[in-house]
Amino acid sequence: MSTSPLKQSINLYQKEKGPQIPLSFLQITKILGGFTVFLFLLLVIDGFQYWSDTRQLKRDEQEKSEISQQIKNAEIKIHLTQNKEALAKEAKELELEQKFDIEKIEILKDIHNAESGGFSKFLIALANEVPTEVWLTRFILARNGEYISLEGAANHPPLIPALIDGLGKETAFSGKTFQVFKLEVDNVNNIVNFTLQTAGATKK
Numbered sequence: 754m755s756t757s758p759l760k761q762s763i764n765l766y767q768k769e770k771g772p773q774i775p776l777s778f779l780q781i782t783k784i785l786g787g788f789t790v791f792l793f794l795l796l797v798i799d800g801f802q803y804w805s806d807t808r809q810l811k812r813d814e815q816e817k818s819e820i821s822q823q824i825k826n827a828e829i830k831i832h833l834t835q836n837k838e839a840l841a842k843e844a845k846e847l848e849l850e851q852k853f854d855i856e857k858i859e860i861l862k863d864i865h866n867a868e869s870g871g872f873s874k875f876l877i878a879l880a881n882e883v884p885t886e887v888w889l890t891r892f893i894l895a896r897n898g899e900y901i902s903l904e905g906a907a908n909h910p911p912l913i914p915a916l917i918d919g920l921g922k923e924t925a926f927s928g929k930t931f932q933v934f935k936l937e938v939d940n941v942n943n944i945v946n947f948t949l950q951t952a953g954a955t956k957k
Contacts (some may be wrong), residue, residue: 874925875901882919887912901929903949910938910945917949 872894883889884907891904907913913933920926935948 805932872898878923878925879903882916882923884912884915884919898925899944899951901926901931901951902934903931904947906939906944906946908944910936913945913947913949 850911850915873896875894879892886908887905887909889903889905891902893900893902907916913936917931920931921929929949931949933947934950935946937946939946
């Protein structure tokens with residue numbers, strides 16, 4: 754009968770458990786203080802991030818408000834420009850309409866005077882004073898005789914002053930002074946073309 758030797762293994766590297774020493778109050782205080790400082794730093798960082806985000810948000814809101822105001826001002830400016838152009842166009846149309854009405858009234862007055870014999874005295878005066886060698890090509894009488902224009906031709910230039918002097922003697926032309934508005938010599942036909950208008954009166 755054989756016997757085997759008893760094997761016993763021993764862990765030479767196993768550390769023996771020593772007595773556990775409890776943490777002191779100072780160590781606990783240091784740990785809690787470090788943890789408190791860590792939390793404080795987190796709060797500071799989070800607060801700074803919140804302040805930065807809030808500041809950026811306010812800045813974005815301000816820029817948005819400024820852009821909205823600029824757009825509003827541009828819309829108002831465009832609206833005012835359109836209104837100004839519309840008013841200018843309307844004023845121009847009213848001015849043209851008023852001018853047309855005035856001209857229409859003057860024409861109606863001239864027609865009334867012609868139909869009632871108001872122009873007959875001028876025609877008679879012209880028939881009496883126009884020399885033989887002077888002929889009229891156009892006769893304009895407007896605004897109840899306020900404006901008078903005579904266009905015609907004469908064989909000799911001295912006949913034109915003679916015509917003006919003769920008309921001044923007529924009652925129909927009393928108080929009216931003629932001036933030479935245009936005088937042209939036609940050497941081809943040997944005549945003088947002239948235009949006479951009453952002084953101080955301009956036809957509208």
